Amino acid sequence: MKIFDTQSQKLREFTPLEDDKVKMYVCGPTVYDSPHLGHARCYITWDMVYRYLKFKGYDVTYVRNITDVDDKIINKAKETDSTPEEIASKYYAEFEKAMQELNVSQPTIEPKATENINEMVDIIKLLVDKGFAYSVNGDAYFDVSKFIKYGRLSRQNIEDLKAGARVETSDIKKNPVDFALWKAVKDETELGWQSPWGKGRPGWHIECSAMSKRYLGETIDIHAGGSDLIFPHHENEKAQSEAAFGKDFVNYWMHNGFVRINQEKMSKSLRNFVTIQDVLDKYDANAIRFFILTNHYRMPVDFNDEALQAAKNGVKRLKNAYEDVKVEIGEEKIQEAKDLLSFLFDEIAKTGQIPFHRIDKMQELEEKIPAEIMNDIIIHFKNFIAAMDDDFNTPKALAIMFEMANCAQKARQLQKDESAAFCVGSLVKISEVLGFDLKKAEKAGDEVTAQLMDLIIDIRHMVRKEKNWALSDKIRDRLTAIGITLKDQKDKTTWSFQ
RNA sequence: GGCGACAUGGCCAAGUGGUAAGGCAGGAGUCUGCAAAACUCUUACCCCCAGUUCGAAUCUGGGUGUCGCCUCCA
Structure with a gap:
C-alpha cells in the first residue's frame, strides 16, 4: 500500500512502525462555530482511511482531538455573553451530531485539549529545560533558531519567513518566527491554568x-x-x-485538499461556508460522502448544487441495484452472500492471496x-484493493462499485438470482468499507x-x-406530487420518498 | 517575494510512455398497459509551444491560466 507523504x-510504501498496529492522529475541530462542509470533507476522508486500514487488517488506534480552549472560543464567549465552556460544549455537541449523521465513525479516542493541560505543561517544561524554549512575562515561546x-x-526556510510581510512582529519574541507555547492571561478573570510561568493557557x-504523545x-x-495545517x-x-x-514525530504526514465554493476556499474568515446541517437538509449522508469521494482526497473539490445533485443521482443508482435485487430475492439472501464473501474479501485484503488453505471455507x-461470476x-x-492501495484512489473505487451494481442488475434481469445476490453482496460489502x-x-x-402505503x-x-389504467395512473401521479415515487416491478410495486 | 498544487468530452472525474475508467446530464433503442427503474448503444485531436522517444494526456524545458499556504482556518 502506498501513501503520499x-x-x-x-508516494511511500506504507509500513507501520510496529507489526500491524497503526497509530493515527487527526487534528480535530476547534469548537467555536457550527461545523461546515470543509469539516465534512476532512473527517469523511480520514474516516475512509481509518475504515480501509482496519479492513486491511491493521489494528488501528485513531485519535481525533477536540480543541476546546482557544482565542476564538474565548472571543465568541465574550461576544455572546457566555463562557468559553458553554461555547465549547455547545459546538462540540453540534459537531458530534453532524459526524453521526454523516456516518463518520467514532475515533478510538477523542481527547479534549482542556483534559491535557498538565501534559502540555510537562512538554513546555522539557523544552525550556533543554533550551528549545524561553519564557518572557508569563508567556513561553519556542525558539525556532534552536531547532x-x-x-x-x-519546505520553508526561516529567512524567507522573516522576509514575508505576514509574520506577526512582537517585541518580546527573540525572533519573529518564534511561536507561543504558553500565553499568560491578561487578567485574573480570564480562562487559564496555573503553570511554572504563571496563570495562562x-x-x-x-x-x-x-x-x-x-x-x-x-x-x-x-498524522x-x-x-492549511501544514504550516x-x-x-x-x-x-x-x-x-x-x-x-x-511522524512517519507519514497526510493532508486533504479543500472544499471550494465559487473557485474560492470555503472558510470561516471568508464567510462563504455552508454548514453541514445546511447540506444535510437537502442531501443525505450517502450523497455527501459520494460527492467527497468522487474526488481524490488531495485535490480541491468544488461545492455547488449541481455537483451534489449529481452525487445524489449516482448514489441512487447504486441503491437501486441493492433495492431491485432485494425486492426480487429478499434481504436474507443478500446478507448471506455478503457474509460468505466477507470471509474471502477480508482474507484477500489482509494477505493479498485467495485463502486456498482454508479448504472447507x-x-x-x-x-x-x-x-460464471466468481x-x-x-x-x-482485487481492482478495488489496488485502487485503494494506491494512495486511496476513491474515484476509481467508486467506478468499481458501479461495475458491481451493473453486474447485479444484469444478473437480475436474466433471472440469475444467485449471481445477483453475490454481485450485490460484494457491492454492499465494499460500500461499507x-x-x-x-x-x-x-x-x-x-x-x-408504511401501512398506508401498503x-x-x-x-x-x-x-x-x-x-x-386511468385510475391507477392517477394514484401514481398524485403520490408523485406528494413526493412519493412508485415503481411497478414484475409482480411487486415498491415506493420511496422522492 | 518564498513554498506548493492543478489545467482531460456539456458538467464532475480517474489515468502506471503504447493512441483515453467511471459518474451526472443529453440522444437513440430494449423492456413495461403507460411510467419509473434497469439494460444496450452513443459524443474527447487530453490549455499552448518546443524537446526527449519508434511512440507522450502521461517525461523535460518554456509559456498561459486557476487555486492554496506563508495571519485564524479542516
Missing part, C-alpha cells in the same frame, strides 16, 4: 503534541489534517515534539458462488405511513388487474 512529497530541522515539513500547537507515543505512523500548525507540532523527545464458496467478483475486488450505507432509506417514514399499493394492484 507530505514531508517527502512522494535546525525547522521548515523541513513545509496553552498555545494552539502544543495540544496536539501533548495528546499525540499521551495517547499514541513519541513517534506515530500517521493527518487539512492542507504553521504541523511544522510547529513537529518542532516541539522532536525537540522535546529527540525522536521523529473455500469449498463452500465454490459451491455457492456461481462459477472470477468477475474476485477481479473487481468506504462508509456508505446503501440499505438506509433517504427519509425514514413512520409505521403508519394499503394504497394493494388497492392500486386491484385496479390494475381490472386494467383501469
